Amino acid sequence: MPSKNNASINEKCPVYLDGKLISYVKDGNEFVKEIRKNRRVGLISNEVNVYYDAKINEVHVNADNGRVRKPYIIVENGKSLYTPELKEKLKKGEIDFNYLVRHGVIEYLDAEEEENIYCALSEKDITEETTHLEIEPSIMFGVTVSSSVFPEFNNVGRHPIAWNFMKQSQGFYATNFNYRYDARAFLMYYPQEPLVTSSAYRTLNLNKHPAGQNFVVALSTYYGYNIKDALVLNKASVDRGLGRSVFFRTYSDEEIRYPGGQQDKFTIPPATAEGYRGEHVYAKLGEDGIVEPEVDTEEGDVIIGKVSPPRFLEEQTSYGVSEERVRDNSAELRSGESGVVDSVLLSESPGATKIVKVRIRSIKVPEAGDKFASRQSQKGVTALLVPQEDMPFTKDGIIPDLLLNPNSLPNRMTYGHMLEMLAGKAGSIEGKKFDGTAFSTNGSDAVKEYGRILQSHGFEEYGDEEFYDGRTGKKFDAKLFTGVVYFQRLWHMVSLKIQVRSRGPVQILTRQPTEGKPRKGGLKFGEMEREALIGYGASLVLKERMLDQSDKAPVWICKTCGDLGYFDYIKNTAVCPTCGSSDLEEVEISYAFKLLIDELKSMHILPRIKLKG
Amino acid sequence: MAAKKENEISIKNVDVQYGEPVGVVAAQSMGEPSTQMVLRTFHSAGIATTISSGLPRVIELVDARKKQASPTMIVPLDPKIKKNYDAVKKLAKKFQEVRIKDVILKHIENLKESKLELVLSKSKMEDNMLTEDQIIEKLTKKFSGISIEKKSNHLIISQKKAKDIHSTRIAFVHIMDFQLSGIKGINKAVIMQNDDESFYIFTSGSNISEAMQLEGVLSESIYSTDPFDVLKSYGVEAARNAIAYELKNTMQHEGVKVDFRHMGLIADSMTLTGTIIGVGRHGLAGTKASVFARAAYEETVKHFVNASIFGESDPLKGVSENVLIGKQIHVGTGLVKLAIKKEDLKKIKAEE
Numbered sequence: 016m017p018s019k020n021n022a023s024i025n026e027k028c029p030v031y032l033d034g035k036l037i038s039y040v041k042d043g044n045e046f047v048k049e050i051r052k053n054r055r056v057g058l059i060s061n062e063v064n065v066y067y068d069a070k071i072n073e074v075h076v077n078a079d080n081g082r083v084r085k086p087y088i089i090v091e092n093g094k095s096l097y098t099p100e101l102k103e104k105l106k107k108g109e110i111d112f113n114y115l116v117r118h119g120v121i122e123y124l125d126a127e128e129e130e131n132i133y134c135a136l137s138e139k140d141i142t143e144e145t146t147h148l149e150i151e152p153s154i155m156f157g158v159t160v161s162s163s164v165f166p167e168f169n170n171v172g173r174h175p176i177a178w179n180f181m182k183q184s185q186g187f188y189a190t191n192f193n194y195r196y197d198a199r200a201f202l203m204y205y206p207q208e209p210l211v212t213s214s215a216y217r218t219l220n221l222n223k224h225p226a227g228q229n230f231v232v233a234l235s236t237y238y239g240y241n242i243k244d245a246l247v248l249n250k251a252s253v254d255r256g257l258g259r260s261v262f263f264r265t266y267s268d269e270e271i272r273y274p275g276g277q278q279d280k281f282t283i284p285p286a287t288a289e290g291y292r293g294e295h296v297y298a299k300l301g302e303d304g305i306v307e308p309e310v311d312t313e314e315g316d317v318i319i320g321k322v323s324p325p326r327f328l329e330e331q332t333s334y335g336v337s338e339e340r341v342r343d344n345s346a347e348l349r350s351g352e353s354g355v356v357d358s359v360l361l362s363e364s365p366g367a368t369k370i371v372k373v374r375i376r377s378i379k380v381p382e383a384g385d386k387f388a389s390r391q392s393q394k395g396v397t398a399l400l401v402p403q404e405d406m407p408f409t410k411d412g413i414i415p416d417l418l419l420n421p422n423s424l425p426n427r428m429t430y431g432h433m434l435e436m437l438a439g440k441a442g443s444i445e446g447k448k449f450d451g452t453a454f455s456t457n458g459s460d461a462v463k464e465y466g467r468i469l470q471s472h473g474f475e476e477y478g479d480e481e482f483y484d485g486r487t488g489k490k491f492d493a494k495l496f497t498g499v500v501y502f503q504r505l506w507h508m509v510s511l512k513i514q515v516r517s518r519g520p521v522q523i524l525t526r527q528p529t530e531g532k533p534r535k536g537g538l539k540f541g542e543m544e545r546e547a548l549i550g551y552g553a554s555l556v557l558k559e560r561m562l563d564q565s566d567k568a569p570v571w572i573c574k575t576c577g578d579l580g581y582f583d584y585i586k587n588t589a590v591c592p593t594c595g596s597s598d599l600e601e602v603e604i605s606y607a608f609k610l611l612i613d614e615l616k617s618m619h620i621l622p623r624i625k626l627k628g
Numbered sequence: 629m630a631a632k633k634e635n636e637i638s639i640k641n642v643d644v645q646y647g648e649p650v651g652v653v654a655a656q657s658m659g660e661p662s663t664q665m666v667l668r669t670f671h672s673a674g675i676a677t678t679i680s681s682g683l684p685r686v687i688e689l690v691d692a693r694k695k696q697a698s699p700t701m702i703v704p705l706d707p708k709i710k711k712n713y714d715a716v717k718k719l720a721k722k723f724q725e726v727r728i729k730d731v732i733l734k735h736i737e738n739l740k741e742s743k744l745e746l747v748l749s750k751s752k753m754e755d756n757m758l759t760e761d762q763i764i765e766k767l768t769k770k771f772s773g774i775s776i777e778k779k780s781n782h783l784i785i786s787q788k789k790a791k792d793i794h795s796t797r798i799a800f801v802h803i804m805d806f807q808l809s810g811i812k813g814i815n816k817a818v819i820m821q822n823d824d825e826s827f828y829i830f831t832s833g834s835n836i837s838e839a840m841q842l843e844g845v846l847s848e849s850i851y852s853t854d855p856f857d858v859l860k861s862y863g864v865e866a867a868r869n870a871i872a873y874e875l876k877n878t879m880q881h882e883g884v885k886v887d888f889r890h891m892g893l894i895a896d897s898m899t900l901t902g903t904i905i906g907v908g909r910h911g912l913a914g915t916k917a918s919v920f921a922r923a924a925y926e927e928t929v930k931h932f933v934n935a936s937i938f939g940e941s942d943p944l945k946g947v948s949e950n951v952l953i954g955k956q957i958h959v960g961t962g963l964v965k966l967a968i969k970k971e972d973l974k975k976i977k978a979e980e
Contacts (some may be wrong), residue, residue: 066816117875189703264696356652461942496801500696538975545951546655546656547656549649549652549654549947549951549957549960550649550652550656550958551960552647552648552649552961552962552963553960553961554956554957554958554959554961554963555961557956558954558955558957558959558962560958561951561954562954567954604953604954604955605952605954607952608952608953608954611952615932615936620932620933620936621661625941
């Protein structure tokens with residue numbers, strides 16, 4: 016190798032191995048070519064990648080770990096090295112993929128070396144300059160992305176949205192779901208394989224784990240019920256099981272050991288236990304203190320009865336060891352949820368304590384407020400379930416499962432949605448699945464093909480059908496575009512989100528209402544809302560929000576010294592502990608203010624309240 | 629009785645009712661559109677001077693920053709010269725600040741011999757109507773300890789009593805920064821044309837007090853975007869207008885419609901004390917009478933401690949403190965009070 020101390024260093028090209036300068040070469044481009052040649056023959060490991068930057072005249076050789084690499088077919092002299100003979104051999108199983116890699120037909124390139132190649136998308140795109148060929152154009156995408164169909168027909172900005180919806184879909188997530196105790200899981204009743212799939216979808220065996228159903232969709236409004244991304248569902252379809260799913264939630268508990276030899280115990284808590292919630296709450300527990308399988312449970316029901324040792328150590332009584340007191344520490348069903356006990360699992364933790372897992376099953380039938388989405392980033396919330404007889408129908412008597420507002424398509428530019436509708440429709444008639452792999456469809460050819468199939472079965476060529484109003488029986492003036500789309504049910508459901516509060520729990524410290532669904536909380540009336548009411552001049556509404564509906568507290572204030580006092584119910588008189596006066600007045604203030612006064616007092620500041628009149 | 633009737637009518641006819649929380653409404657009317665302004669801030673390319681605009685400018689004004697990012701002046705001219713381009717051009721030259729570094733091609737510092745060599749640019753000097761002799765004269769007048777030697781277009785400045793290198797270097801920096809002509813703080817003056825073909829001067833940088841002394845300037849009507857400069861030269865009423873109109877212009881420039889009276893009110897309260905105070909905790913919010921109101925806003929501990937030291941009392945007249953303790957606020961519907969006591973009412977009825 017040439018020496019580092021070459022006189023004409025500027026004319027030389029530096030070589031970096033894993034980012035470290037090791038040497039100089041005369042011609043970087045030639046050097047890189049040589050390495051590649053040797054790598055393809057097998058003289059150099061195929062894990063080595065090399066990259067020549069012509070702009071700054073540098074060669075980077077990378078052989079370290081952590082580089083993401085992707086396979087390409089090598090093209091030499093305008094011809095793909097992956098010949099039809101090799102293809103035949105591969106099909107017969109005489110050779111495998113690694114054979115191709117070993118024999119310099121396919122090579123893996125990292126992100127840097129990709130900068131040096133001129134890659135063709137398909138075999139017919141190859142020119143003289145081409146150096147590599149894509150194995151399959153859609154290979155550039157990951158798992159979720161490559162399973163989307165007709166992505167090249169959609170607006171780029173919609174893709175991430177569509178992938179997000181795919182991740183949120185309910186489906187057949189695991190075959191061993193019966194033996195699993197997931198904290199929360201959704202399982203679709205009748206999941207279907209999509210009528211339009213992609214090659215990656217099939218390769219990854221995702222059709223064995225479908226997450227959606229093929230809906231008959233018509234693009235139509237329905238008396239304003241599907242305005243702005245609302246959906247109208249066919250009630251009869253829902254009754255037949257459309258979109259139906261099961262929701263599992265697992266509650267788990269453990270007999271924890273405490274220092275001092277004390278331990279929790281699974282049992283029906285005795286009525287003497289601290290924090291006993293009343294007999295009816297424990298009614299569904301079995302003898303062992305754990306709820307029995309296939310029992311209907313409701314909000315507030317205890318499903319795992321457990322007693323714990325008291326929080327504080329007890330004092331010794333004069334009779335020696337006192338009676339053992341316990342505290343109720345049972346697990347109850349979450350607020351707003353109900354269901355049937357699916358199964359109960361008894362086990363032991365690594366620390367040899369008893370573990371209980373109770374899986375609650377509840378059936379989630381689609382209802383107004385549940386979310387659906389197609390694979391083309393068209394989401395919507397169910398607004399209305401229409402009886403079948405009121406839905407629009409075609410002359411053949413086809414009644415759509417779902418009415419999608421036609422306005423949701425044009426400004427989002429999801430042409431793939433319409434293509435999928437056509438393909439799904441054609442596929443459902445022919446009993447055939449169509450391919451929607453990225454960059455493999457010619458739009459106009461595909462539409463022609465689908466149109467031919469549709470026409471041959473007596474449907475309209477472009478998918479628009481004549482419809483009759485289910486309510487009046489009159490024919491619609493316009494034709495409705497109808498097709499079959501793969502729709503996913505997403506796990507955002509009203510039944511898991513609905514929350515109301517009129518009265519409820521308050522925080523211990525401030526006596527203000529709690530926040531959040533699990534604590535039955537209210538909605539925050541924040542600073543900006545407060546300011547808005549001031550701006551309106553609605554002083555009594557403001558007082559109601561900030562005081563009456565919040566932390567109103569009656570407080571006795573001494574007329575003599577201005578300090579806070581209290582009312583002594585035994586002597587039936589108000590007392591000021593500061594000055595001893597009994598001349599006090601009851602005033603309503605916010606508890607937060609009382610707390611402020613107390614805190615100021617703790618810092619040796621005594622605020623005195625002067626009462627007027 | 630007649631007077632009472634008159635009052636009744638006037639109260640009924642006013643646009644803004646008695647007890648309307650105008651301050652809150654003004655704040656909201658300015659605040660809400662400014663949240664949108666952040667999203668659609670666009671850059672106007674190709675304009676010579678970059679004038680700060682959008683939300684940063686609004687914040688700058690409302691906070692009453694002493695040092696503005698990019699103050700500008702619009703200088704109207706005397707009717708005698710305002711249509712004469714050459715005269716206006718001459719005047720504009722008097723505005724622009726020219727320093728030594730603006731008239732040289734390059735400079736060579738020789739710290740060893742404590743010599744500074746300046747290569748003067750003829751065209752730059754001509755541009756600014758300066759001659760070599762003028763420069764030499766001004767330099768010798770200002771700096772006593774130097775001698776100046778002239779060699780064609782080179783000026784060689786040497787220190788008579790050279791101390792250490794550090795002080796020599798500082799002296800050289802001062803020389804390079806020496807102002808030859810123009811008004812301090814104005815780094816550019818551009819001639820602009822009105823619709824009626826008369827000219828006015830637009831400057832980057834603001835210094836009203838010096839600009840108004842120049843001949844040919846309408847000294848009573850210079851517009852500056854720096855409220856503090858306006859305050860200094862024209863007084864507090866003008867400063868109030870400066871703030872209000874600047875707010876208006878900024879909002880208008882962003883395409884946001886806000887009623888001028890909101891901005892007028894903000895400017896009014898900012899200049900209420902006779903000088904300009906900001907809206908934040910060092911300004912308006914800090915001058916609130918109530919301890920609770922101040923403590924609720926910022927620096928809670930400081931206000932409580934001070935209040936306890938000085939034995940302050942809070943009459944609970946404002947809004948914040950009444951919300952805090954849970955009383956009805958004295959605003960809007962809460963302002964109405966029974967003017968006659970119940971007992972008095974009985975007496976009156978009895979008399980009747």
